[in-house]
Every structure is written in C-alpha cells, then in structure tokens.
Amino acid sequence: MIRKILIANRGEIALRIQRACREMGIASVAVHSTADADSMHVRLADESVCIGPPPARDSYLNIPAILSAAAITGADAIHPGYGFLSENASFAEMVELHGFVFIGPSPAHIRMMGDKIAAKEAMLKLGVPLVPGSDGALPSLASAVEVADRIGYPVLIKAAAGGGGRGMKVALVPDELAEAWQVARTESKAAFGNDAVYMEKYLDRPRHIEMQILADSYGNVVHFGERDCSLQRRHQKILEEAGSPVLSAAQRDALGETVTSALKGLGYRNAGTLEFLYQDGQFSFIEMNTRLQVEHPITEMVSNIDLVREQIRIASGEPLGYDQSAVTFSGHAIECRINAEDPETFIPTPGLVTIYHPPGGLGVRVDSALYAGYRVPPYYDSLIAKLIVHAPDRAQAIARLRRAIDEFAIIGVKTTLPLHRQILDDPSFQAGDYTIHWLEKFVAGLQADRPDAA
Template structure:
C-alpha cells in the first residue's frame, strides 16, 4: 500500500480523499491555488504545495506543477478526484511516466471512454444496449439528414469529445436539423477543441440511470447497484438516489450482469460509472465516466463500502477480495447537491460564509469543505457541499432529508438549500414520478410563482 498520496483536486472531494487516506494510514499532500490557501483540505493534509494562481488553467490543470509537487514531496501516487484532470488520458500517462501511480483506470480506457463514439462502439461490440443513432461521427449535414430519417425525429446532435450539455442540440424535425448541426459543432469546437458530433434518437421522457462498478485489473469486476440521477438542470445533476424508484432488483441484476461481463472483456481497472437512459423498461448506454462520481456517497450508504478506499486498494495492485454475491443493498439514500447559487435564478454567489452548521443524527452525512469564515472563491465550480441521507426505505430517506435540510445553515452566501426543500416536499418527487425533463419544468414553475 502507498505511504503518501497527492490529491490533485480541491474542495469537498479533496477532503473526502484525504479522510479515506488518513483512515488507511496514508499521508496526504494537498495542492492548491493561491485562492485556496486557507481551504479545509489544505489545512488538514499532512503537506501542502501551492501550484499557481486562482485560474484553474494555471493551477489545478497545471500538469507540470502537479507532477513537480508530487516529486518534491515524495508522493507515490496521485488521486485526481473528479473534474479537472480526472479523465485526462495524457495526464494519466505522464503520471505513470514519472514513476508514480495514477489512482484510476488505464490511460487507454480513459481515452476510449472519453471519446463518446469510441465508447459506444466498444459497448456495442460487448453487447451493451445503445440508443439508436449514427454508428460514428457524422461526416456531413447530408449524412445527418440520412441518419435522422432512418431513426425518426426528434433527434439529438452531441459532441463526441465532451459532455455536461455542451455541444448538444435537439432537432424536433427536418427544419431544425441544419441549425442544430451547426450550433452543436460550434459549441463542441469551442468547449473541447473538436467539432466532431454524432446523432442519437431523442427520448422524450427518459430517466438517467447509472451503474457503479469497481474492477481490480485481475479479472474481478463487481457492481454496487444503480443510481437515479434524473433530476437535472441543463444536464447538471442536482439530486441523486440509490436505488432508483422505478427499477426492480431483477432489472438491476440483469443490467449489472451485462455491464460487468463487458468490463471483464475490456480488462478494465478501478472505479467507473456507466450511464444509461431508461424509457419503456429499456436501457440505452450513453457514456462511461472513468472516475469517481460526485454522487458516489449514495452508493456507499446503501452498500456499506468506501469507494475511495477501494480505489486506493485496486491502484496498489490488490484484489477486490469479494464477489458480486457478497454485495448487499440496504435501504435507500438521497443526495442533495448544495451549490453557492441563488435558489431561483442560479446566479453564482461566491463570498464569505458567516455561519455554518451541518445537520446530524442517524443516517445523515455531509460532505463539505465549508467552515464559518471561509470565503467561497468565484473561480471554480459552485458545489460547496453534499447532504446525503439514508433510510430504511425511500419515504424515510425523504423525511430525513427534509429534517436535515431544516437543520442545515449556510449564511453569508446564497445556496440551493431552499430549492432542495421544495423538491423534497413536492408530491411528484415523493411519488418518484419524474424524468430528466422534470426539474426544468419544476424550476420554471417556481420562478413563475415567486
């Protein structure tokens, strides 16, 4: 096992990784920008190194600075967390070239799954169901018209090299196709430096279901069940659940068997999440994230497994030490992402936190790097914390989330806590009656009624 790990990230995920390392007796190195000099992960790490100014490009994306920090501190491995360099195959290669261990999948698998077309092609060959669409990148507008005619409108044009809603446009009919094609390619080029796009059938009421997997590189692959991540605004998740309100254990087992068999054939290693659209009791693969997910705590709550600890063990060459039959699913968990944004307009709200109180009690977990007096910087993602609750069933988990939200205090900045209050109280959400378009309509109604 490693004796020292550098954490190439910031905020709550850096703190989460530090805690797992600390419990395993592993010393930690925090890297930080000048804007994060007083951040909690910097305060708690065994060592810290400033790697640049506030701009992420000059700090958390500065590969040379991160590798230098690892070298001068004697770190043996680098954990990238999520975001920033976590799915950068070139970074993973450079880490390994410097004699360090990258705590994640192989560079080849990161590269394969980072290209949405290559990922879909691999999953097609391995028997994983897909959304109907183009077999590869669209070479021309004429080809786009031909594919759209074959799979029928509406269709979705998507960037091959990215995600998060960028480079993604819907064409309801032929009259909208040319504009969708043009805008998607322009956005893809601006966001990812690659204007390649492909096409999928647009599903009108799907749920977003993802499956958490862990593989040890020795041929052992297990899944830790599904998460329902359908509550999204502009393709950004806001609330996640484990498991899904609409899936049966039999459906979970069938999907899990298909996915684990595919990853065994790939020779995959470390954590991964396969994302699917689910409609009319059919699953369709859309992408794979070759890293830890923001929403991993809900899986940990229902399975009783520390996913970061497992990442560290696997990266150190250890075997999983358990089989799929050993994985048990207990109760229901919900995560509310707390962001420093206005709860109605979603305008960013950086600033100094004057008061902070985290809720507690049975089945309540808060992953956050906030503290009273901390100044939330304007330079990074607005996520400032995650409230995770667990209950014996979904109704109990919702009741616990509502109680915990009542207790949670973050003063001095605006947060989305009030929005989560309203979501948890909504009858449709409580009935589990929602899809990926539900939250947009819900937010629109809130704005109309204010």
C-alpha cells in the same frame, strides 16, 4: 502498498480522499491555488504545496506543477478526484511515466471513454444496448439528414468529445436539423477543440440511470447497484437516489450482469460508472465516466463500501477480495448537491460564509469543506456541500432529508438549499414520478409563480 498520495483536486472531494488516506495510514499531500490557501483540505493535509494562482488553468490544470509537487513531497501516487484532470488521458500517462501510481483506470480506457463515439462502438461490441443513432461521427449535414430520416424525429446532436450538455442540440422536426447540427459543431469546437458530432434518437421521457463498478487488475469486476440521477438542470445533476424508485431487483441484477460482463471483456481497472437512459423498460448506454463520481456517497451508504478506499487498494495492486454475491444493499439513500448559487436565478454567489452549521443525527452525512469564516472563491465550480441521507426505505429517507435541510445553516452566501426543500415537497417527486426533463419544468413553474415574474 502506497504510503503517500498527492490529491490533485480541491474542496470537498480532496477532503473526502484525505479521510480515506488517514484511515488507511497513508500520508496525504494537498495541492492548492493561492485562492485556496486557507481551505480545509489544505489545513487537514499532512503536507501542502501551492501550485499557482487562482485560475484553474494555472493551478489545478497545471500538469507540470502537480507532478513537481508530487516529486518534491515524495508521493507514491496521485488521486485526481473528479473534474479538473480526472479524465485527462495525457495526465494519467504523464503520472505513470514519471514513476507515480495513477489512482484510476488506464490511460487507454480514459481516452476511449472520453470519445463518446469510440465508447459507444466498444460497448456495442461487448453487448451493451445503445440508443438508436448514427454509427459514428456525422461528416456532413447530408449524413445527418440520412440518419435522422432512418431513426425518426426528434433527434439529438451530441459532441463526440463532449459532456455537461455542451455541444448538444435537439431537432424536433426536419426544419430544425441544419441549425442544430451547425450549432452543436460550433459549440463542440469551442468547448473541446473538436467539432465531431454524432446523432441519437431523442427520448421524450427517459430516466438517467447509472451503475457503479469496481474492477481490479486480476479480471474481477463487481457492481454496486444503480443510482437514479434524473433530476437535472441544463444536464447538470441536482439530486440523486440509490436505488432508483422505478427499478426492480431483477432489473438491477440484469443490468449489473450486462455491465460487469462488458467491463471484464474490456479489461477495465479501478472505479467507473456506466450511464444509461431508461424508458419503456429499456436501457440504452450513453457514456462511461472513468473516475469517482460526485454522487458516490449514496452508493457507499446503501452498500457500506468505501469506494475511495477500494480505489486505493486496487491501485496498490490488491485484488478486490470478494465477488458479486458478497455485495449487499440496504435501505435507500438520497444526495442533494448544494451550490453557492441564488436558488431562483442560479447565478453563482461567492462570498464570506459567516455561519456554518451542518445537520446531524442518524443516517445523515455531509461532505463539505466549508467552515465559518471561509470565503467561497469565484474561480471554481459552485458546489460547496453534499447532503446525504440514508434510511430503511425511500419514504423515511425523504422525511430524514427534509429534517436535515431544515437544520442546515449556511449564512453569508445564498445557496440552493431552498430549491431542494421545494423539490422534496412536490407530490411527483414523493411518488418517484419524474424524468430527466422534470426539473427544468419544475424550476420554470417556480419562476413563473414568483411575484416579480410579470
């Protein structure tokens, strides 16, 4: 059994992993930059090691420093959390080569799923449905024209090594294809060091549905239902629900069977999430995340399963110990991602938190590393808290979330809490009638209605 885990991350996710370690009787080691010396994950860890100055490239992405910290503290394993090095196959390889347990999938699977073209090819062979598109990378503009003519406009050009909306461009008509192809390649090269791009049919009103799985080292794979992550701005998720307002239990079971069968065939291990576009009753695979997701708490709330604990158990060599029939779902859960950003302009707002009062009550959970007196640094992602609620049904979850937002006090920095309150009050959201394009239009409408918009 693993006795000590170094957490190669920061903030709320580092704190989340620490809590699982504490309940399992496992010691935790926090690593931190000089900017995070007073962070809550550092204060609550059993041990801590400073690994560099504020820029992530010199600290949280500094592989030699992280491995050295693991060695000098006698850690058995390393948990990468999400972001930073969590989907870096070379890091996972180096962790294992230096004699530590990597709490995640194999380096080979991380590398495969990190290449969007390779991921789609693998899933196609395993019987997972795909969005119509190119069979691989587009070597030339002429090849892009040929594929677009075959599948029909509009089309989407995407970076093979991409994510987060970078290297992604839409061509609505043939005259826009050349520019979309070139801009996507340029952005991909700048962001990922790889200009390979591929093409998919652009769906005009899809939902973003993802499915959480766990797999052990003995061929056992189970799913924990779907999450609806359609509320996105610039391809970044803002609010997530479990389960989806538009899926039936039969659709969930069918998708789950497809997903678990595919990952058994792949020989996958540990936690993973398969992401799909859903339109007109059809699921189309887009990518797989080989790590813990930001939105994992809503799955935990409806399944009553601690996903981090399960990750650690699997990495320790333990079998899951249960099959799909033992996984049950109860009620509805919603998560709001709260960022230190101006809710109207979305400009980051680092600074000193003078008052911090999280909400409470039945079915309310807050994952955050904030405290009064904490200074939000300007160097990292602006996510500062996740507000999660669980209730017997969706209507009650929305009511509970509205109440929790009204209780939540974060003073000293602007946050996106007001935006979440506006989303909850919108009739379309309340009816569950939205797609991945809905939030962009909603925000544009709010901005147009502002007194200074003219």
